[in-house]
Amino acid sequence: MSDATDFDLVILGGGMTGLTLGYHLAQQEAADSTDKPQALILEPRSNYSRDKTWCYWQHEPTPFDEAISHRWHRWRVSCNGYTHVSESATTPYVRVDSAKFYEIGQAAITASDNVTLRLDDSATQVSPYKNGVSVQSKSETIQARRVFDTRPTPTPEGILLQHFVGWEIETDVDVFDPSTVTLMDFAAEAEDIHFFYVLPMSPRHALIETTHFSTQVLDEADYAAEITDYLHQRFEINRWQIRHQEQGVIPMPRQAPDLSRRPHSHIVPMGLHSDTVKPSTGYCYPHAQVQARRQVDALCSNPEAMTVPARSRLNRWFDAVFIGFLERHPQRAGEIFFRLFKNVPTDALTRFLGDNAKPADYVRVMLALPKGTFILQAMRHVWRS
Numbered sequence: 001m002s003d004a005t006d007f008d009l010v011i012l013g014g015g016m017t018g019l020t021l022g023y024h025l026a027q028q029e030a031a032d033s034t035d036k037p038q039a040l041i042l043e044p045r046s047n048y049s050r051d052k053t054w055c056y057w058q059h060e061p062t063p064f065d066e067a068i069s070h071r072w073h074r075w076r077v078s079c080n081g082y083t084h085v086s087e088s089a090t091t092p093y094v095r096v097d098s099a100k101f102y103e104i105g106q107a108a109i110t111a112s113d114n115v116t117l118r119l120d121d122s123a124t125q126v127s128p129y130k131n132g133v134s135v136q137s138k139s140e141t142i143q144a145r146r147v148f149d150t151r152p153t154p155t156p157e158g159i160l161l162q163h164f165v166g167w168e169i170e171t172d173v174d175v176f177d178p179s180t181v182t183l184m185d186f187a188a189e190a191e192d193i194h195f196f197y198v199l200p201m202s203p204r205h206a207l208i209e210t211t212h213f214s215t216q217v218l219d220e221a222d223y224a225a226e227i228t229d230y231l232h233q234r235f236e237i238n239r240w241q242i243r244h245q246e247q248g249v250i251p252m253p254r255q256a257p258d259l260s261r262r263p264h265s266h267i268v269p270m271g272l273h274s275d276t277v278k279p280s281t282g283y284c285y286p287h288a289q290v291q292a293r294r295q296v297d298a299l300c301s302n303p304e305a306m307t308v309p310a311r312s313r314l315n316r317w318f319d320a321v322f323i324g325f326l327e328r329h330p331q332r333a334g335e336i337f338f339r340l341f342k343n344v345p346t347d348a349l350t351r352f353l354g355d356n357a358k359p360a361d362y363v364r365v366m367l368a369l370p371k372g373t374f375i376l377q378a379m380r381h382v383w384r385s
């Protein structure tokens with residue numbers, strides 16, 4: 001195998017993570033443009049359109065903030081007939097319009113002299129060799145020093161999954177309270193962990209999601225029936241127009257992928273099917289923003305730089321303990337989430353959920369949880385790992 005490289009980096013997938021990496025690579029300043037890493041992004045779609053709603057608690061600005069369409073400072077969690085409303089003046093829960101996100105990413109890449117986004121092409125084979133990686137695409141063979149692989153991979157069997165369907169609907173009458181997001185409404189009896197999520201964009205416009213944490217996904221008709229019943233019962237409406245639908249399956253492994261144990265040093269998995277997604281929450285967008293920026297900064301200061309994991313070992317451990325608890329006690333999930341939102345100060349909890357916790361935040365979270373059960377779960381995890 002030749003050591004000649006066509007690109008310093010090839011990014012497989014120009015989705016959320018791939019375009020974020022591409023954006024930061026495109027923004028790198030260098031005295032001489034030949035000093036910048038030359039990167040190629042391979043993306044099978046031929047054009048971008050709005051396909052997802054990305055929400056998260058915004059702790060810091062990102063270059064994609066113009067894609068934020070809505071901000072909320074209040075959110076509620078409901079369980080067993082109780083509702084708790086949290087408020088934060090400083091950390092809003094924001095909604096990113098994916099169409100606008102893709103536009104910002106593409107514009108930065110088009111304006112750059114070191115990043116190429118090639119649409120309508122995909123990797124068909126990826127073969128590592130001693131000093132690099134050979135990527136076979138639909139159109140050619142490419143040699144790269146390093147590959148960031150954001151392609152989807154099959155979901156492993158037997159692990160907890162976060163699976164959901166969302167309908168963005170419009171109604172003819174005022175129904176929703178646009179001041180407050182419903183993060184979790186454990187409204188229905190279920191054998192697994194099941195809650196509804198309501199993102200109110202206006203009194204007549206909202207995204208309603210039915211979400212399960214379990215090992216088996218449902219039939220499409222089951223999700224549809226759940227949303228329909230919820231709209232009837234919670235909002236007492238019988239008429240609405242579905243403007244947009246989305247669905248997802250997000251892996252929640254207890255042993256999340258560990259970049260330091262990846263099989264090939266020159267192939268770095270990133271994104272939803274790697275360590276970027278936070279397995280205990282399913283949030284991936286804010287973590288991809290931080291990881292991609294740090295990874296590109298590291299590479300640009302040292303081309304042989306190590307990979308940048310999405311979170312610390314402590315946060316990985318908390319995720320593992322929490323997922324282990326959910327697997328063993330699914331019937332207590334609603335109560336546990338409710339306790340967290342009610343008993344942990346709002347900004348401490350959003351920092352914890354965003355992997356930005358201060359030492360005191362960890363203590364607050366631990367104090368809010370049922371001690372005996374969590375200590376047992378923590379010991380179980382230490383013993384197994």
Ligand SMILES: Cc1cc2nc3c(=O)[nH]c(=O)nc-3n(C[C@H](O)[C@H](O)[C@H](O)COP(=O)(O)OP(=O)(O)OC[C@H]3O[C@@H](n4cnc5c(N)ncnc54)[C@H](O)[C@@H]3O)c2cc1C
Nearest residue numbers: 013015016017054055122123246247248271272283284285
């Ligand atoms: C419906 C939905 C809603 C979500 N909502 C949220 C949310 O509110 N907040 C949050 O934080 N996270 C959310 N997520 C999770 C996560 O943020 C998204 O899934 C996000 O798109 C993951 O980014 P990614 O780059 O890993 O994957 P993608 O954005 O899916 O990108 C992967 C790319 O790989 C490309 N590809 C596939 N095969 C190949 C190939 N052979 N060669 C090259 N490229 C290939 C695909 O075309 C795709 O563009 C949501 C997920 C879904 C599905």
